[in-house]
Amino acid sequence: MGRKTKPKSRCCVSAVRCENCPLRMLEEGTLPRGYTVRHHKLVKVSRSRRARSAQSARAA
Numbered sequence: 001m002g003r004k005t006k007p008k009s010r011c012c013v014s015a016v017r018c019e020n021c022p023l024r025m026l027e028e029g030t031l032p033r034g035y036t037v038r039h040h041k042l043v044k045v046s047r048s049r050r051a052r053s054a055q056s057a058r059a060a
Contacts, residue, residue, distance in 0.1 A: 007031060011040040 007022040017024040
């Protein structure tokens, strides 16, 4: 059910978000696994960070 389009690498910071805006996809939860948005840019999450977040999710 996810989107077929890839997110843009950078948000254009317009008031109306486009369909493949990384901020919009992050908000909707449709970003590809292993990616996040920092400072309006699409960045890949490091493996160690993903492992830590998985461990904390299991502990809770």
